Amino acid sequence: MNVTWTLGFPTGNEKGQYLTMDLGGTKLRVCWIKLNQRHGQTELDQDVYQFPSAVKTSDADTLWSFIADSLQDFVGKRSLQGTAENPLPLGFTFSYPASQDYIDHGVLQTWTKGLAIKGVEGEDAAGQLRDAMAKRNLPIRLVALINDTTGAMIASAYNDPDTIVGAIFGTGCNAAYMENVGSIRKMKIDLPPDTPMAINCEYGAFDNAHRVLPRTKYDVAIDEESPKPGEQSFEKLSAGLYLGEIFRQILLDLYERQVVLKGQDATSLKQPYALDTGFLSALENDPLPGVKAQFAELLKLKPTDEELWLCHRLAEIIAIRGARLCTCGISAICRMKGIKSGHVAADGSVANKHPTFKQRWAQAMGEVLDWPQDRKEDPITITSAEDGSGIGAAVIAAMTEERARQGNMVGIRQQK
Known part of the structure; x- marks a missing residue:
């Protein structure tokens, strides 16, 4: 059983715009989500990127290059404007067993869902993603790495x-x-x-x-x-x-x-x-x-x-x-x-x-x-x-940013 550094249920007051990404067993889903509080209408725009079959048994560089290229394609198509000083906040749904010392960190314990990608197990998946984004100068900041179960619980509690x-x-x-x-x-x-x-x-x-x-x-x-x-x-x-x-x-x-x-x-x-x-x-x-x-x-x-x-x-x-x-x-x-x-x-x-x-x-x-x-x-x-891998990741990112604004940095590493 793994700690997640997601502290408590949402209040329902969370709002803002967030980039989210869900790495599944066969595809990558990227979303741009606008949260409008519990009784407002959550807005979502998404693209799905199918894994090339070779990625499932490839290596870490191939995986993260595919993901970073997909992110670059998504934000480029929508002209989403992030900057080095104000990067786009990202909630990353990484639905594999991961040990987290912080909410924006996750060491992959073992691949599941049939994936066998070399060079990721035992490594910080969040860090590898950051490196891939940095190589492309993407104005994106990873705020939270979450599991899909946590996302499903938080996204649902946001409205229920x-x-x-x-x-x-x-x-x-x-x-x-x-x-x-x-x-x-x-x-x-x-x-x-x-x-x-x-x-x-x-x-x-x-x-x-x-x-x-x-x-x-x-x-x-x-x-x-x-x-x-x-x-x-x-x-x-x-x-x-x-x-x-x-x-x-x-x-x-x-x-x-x-x-x-x-x-x-x-x-x-x-x-x-x-x-x-x-x-x-x-x-x-x-x-x-x-x-x-x-x-x-x-x-x-x-x-x-x-x-x-x-x-x-x-x-x-x-x-x-x-x-x-x-x-x-x-x-x-x-x-x-x-x-x-x-x-x-x-x-x-x-x-x-x-x-x-x-x-x-x-x-x-x-x-x-x-x-x-x-x-x-x-x-x-x-x-x-509710959409845990999309909306849930956005709500957890919003909760994490709010904690940081209040000065509660427990379990938060990369707030800049």
Whole structure:
């Protein structure tokens, strides 16, 4: 679990204009955001830059050059006027495990989401970005480096004061919550012990030692064939990046044992990560003709109605397990903090696009937290997170600048 140096929830009074950037697993999103306080309309302009495939396995210089060039392109197109004396403030969403000594600092612990870029792990990603921007004389100042879970929590709390946790149920699996600094035993900090600080749980890495959670042979195969075997074990059981692959591994195993799809050419089924969570959603919820069409289009296969029923049940079981595991992370936070009610601001394709995820998640929450079976409504519910990687990064940048103006420089390094 990582400290973030994001101190407390937003007041809702934050305003100003901010550049934000979100480094994901396949693309870079750059935004220009104007905050107009809680009840005002947040304005957002954005561009998305797709990663060249070679970047994912390249080196640090290639990565940061691509990012700095994208920033230069974005500000140039919009004629955004920063200067050396008054540079454009930047909030950087870096959704990978990072150790932070300051809010504008972050040493990458390990790549996740399938990236394997050399020369960044163990290094200050914020510093590497600054160097790349300096080479291009970009009038941009990095104010805050944040995780997407923290961003989702803060962006949602900006408009919804009942927000208690920010969560990602998508390509990855993670959450953030507020902890009193007096309870953070791994650090010494010159603040009152009841000061709240956002904690990035990084619980996608829970049980990397494989001592707690049962795994199937398909889970083991996915782990061993991944770019980082032995890492992100919890995530590999529950996150959207892997759910379709779990299904593919099972179906391929049944095919090779001549249980299903006998006599058909399953070459496409042998392609790793050929299926995504959207395919599983279709198997659970779409009419039979539509599912058959997807099998034909994606895999060049023609399953029988009986085989489709089997696939439907497999998709259902995989999704149920994923939803119930996602419950564990949030319910653990709620039990530890004594949280009885509130909103879990969730971002990600699984939370917002899988049609049965929220229902299954809520049912499991009730079981873990002993909610009354005759309850009229759930005391803790999922809400769709506001744009954490964009708006959240802007709000945290605004909060950080306000702290600096007030002279509270704890956890702030690069204020000039």
